[in-house]
Amino acid sequence: MADIQELMHQAPPSLAQYRRQRAAADLYQRALPGTIFYGIALAITAWVGGYFPHYGSAMAAVFALYGVLWYLRWVHTPPQDSSNVQASDTWWWRHWTLVNVGCVLWCLFFLAVGHLEQGLSTAFLVAAVSTIAFSSAGCETYSLHKRQALWVVVLLQVPALLYFAVAVPALWPVCAVLAVNFIYQLTHIRRRAAEYDTQMAIEHALLTSRTEVERLSRLDALTGLANRREYDSTFRTHWRLAARQQGNLALMVVDLDHFKRINDTYGHLAGDACLQQVARLTGELFKRSSDMVARIGGEEFAVLLPDTNAEEAMQLAQTLRRTLAETPLQWDEHRIPVTASIGVDCMRWDLDLTPQASFSRIDSACYTAKARGRNRVVQA
Structure with a gap:
């Protein structure tokens, strides 16, 4: 990153x-x-x-x-x-x-x-x-x-x-x-x-x-991370390169749990602070020059990990989940718990015919993590 x-x-x-x-x-x-x-x-x-x-x-x-x-x-x-x-x-x-x-x-x-x-x-x-x-x-x-x-x-x-x-x-x-x-x-x-x-x-x-x-068009203004446009461009580039070499490329889709409840209970400023804290913690965890952390939606993040296999990606996803869960947001006098549901996997060249197919498969795993009770990691 x-x-x-x-x-x-x-x-x-x-x-x-x-x-x-x-x-x-x-x-x-x-x-x-x-x-x-x-x-x-x-x-x-x-x-x-x-x-x-x-x-x-x-x-x-x-x-x-x-x-x-x-x-x-x-x-x-x-x-x-x-x-x-x-x-x-x-x-x-x-x-x-x-x-x-x-x-x-x-x-x-x-x-x-x-x-x-x-x-x-x-x-x-x-x-x-x-x-x-x-x-x-x-x-x-x-x-x-x-x-x-x-x-x-x-x-x-x-x-x-x-x-x-x-x-x-x-x-x-x-x-x-x-x-x-x-x-x-x-x-x-x-x-x-x-x-x-x-x-x-x-x-x-x-x-x-x-x-x-040009810089602002590629940045998320609130978190300072790459935005959806920059993520899409970088993901397509890495995906095509990895597909040509049949190499390892892992992706995490991270969705914060009960984020709307934080906004409704503590206000949108607290929600913004929550997103900024998640961006900071995620950025501190993924420091390789090739890693990329992006905010791709309201409370949704993506982590792109070149040269990373599925087992390594699962371990990193669990580390991220624990880090978020163990670091509540300090907002005024409140300690707001922050957890995330994470879908993760390495690209599977027998299944993933396009970058969109890869993303959809891993994004579905994120929804499965939510359906199973949130604050968990699911491999696609």
């Missing part, structure tokens, strides 16, 4: 954990195509500028570096366990290093084009427009981390602009335009980063709400 209860009570990830996992996935997916576009822009610029005949080896080296970067980004997948903060941080900064290296390579190429052209040639304008496009895309693509997005924009253009401003006076007009664009991008990064944080908060709130709704 421990695994089932843990699943039903499992909390969704914290906002920080969710954002860390989501940001890592976004960074991986968004960074992967970048080297391809760098290569396309590099090829167009080199073709327009006629660089291939004169600088073929250098161009081949840059293309190779971008190919290696693409491969390294592709194989450097995010860690599966987002709860491991140290591993996530290590992956994060390594991947940002790969992104920054790509930015530096492009900036050096842009700087080299300006140095070779020494003016507003077609090749330089293609490189300048590509730089604007890459830095604008960086504002959007890397808005998941404001500082890193700023660093991407800086690495893509600032070193080249400083060189042009000092060494190539003919490019000053373009430097002025790029500087204005850079200032605009700084404000855009701040806005997009805030929007990304807001989006993460909304997604996390929706995830938390959905998880809570």
Whole structure:
């Protein structure tokens, strides 16, 4: 029962954990195509500028570096366990290093084009427009981390602009335009980063709400046990697995005796306390990870016991019956006796053709226990 209860009570990830996992996935997916576009822009610029005949080896080296970067980004997948903060941080900064290296390579190429052209040639304008496009895309693509997005924009253009401003006076007009664009991008990064944080908060709130709704849909609100829906699903799964392997699977159907009398005599609050006490005692008795205790009706419970034969199930049922009978409910000044009639058996694969047939057979044994005087165990 421990695994089932843990699943039903499992909390969704914290906002920080969710954002860390989501940001890592976004960074991986968004960074992967970048080297391809760098290569396309590099090829167009080199073709327009006629660089291939004169600088073929250098161009081949840059293309190779971008190919290696693409491969390294592709194989450097995010860690599966987002709860491991140290591993996530290590992956994060390594991947940002790969992104920054790509930015530096492009900036050096842009700087080299300006140095070779020494003016507003077609090749330089293609490189300048590509730089604007890459830095604008960086504002959007890397808005998941404001500082890193700023660093991407800086690495893509600032070193080249400083060189042009000092060494190539003919490019000053373009430097002025790029500087204005850079200032605009700084404000855009701040806005997009805030929007990304807001989006993460909304997604996390929706995830938390959905998880809570799913958890509550599988829990009995009063006792905290699995409810009928969760029991039906789990029983069918275990039944089919056991039937395929012809293995042992035991089931108890537990019905409290004279429960209506408790409600009528002491009130519904006492009845609720009685159900909670039975749930607690039953849960304390069946602690294996595979065991399941569920409330399947008003005062009816089911205990599912995988890998348990009929003899073991009978002994456990008798232990449960005695435990309940020896633990009266203390309610105000009253000690209310609580007993149960229990039907129990292991699945019989020569008789039980469906899960419903198994349940009906054992449920009938529970009714037989009531007919024989209650507070007893009957094997189906």
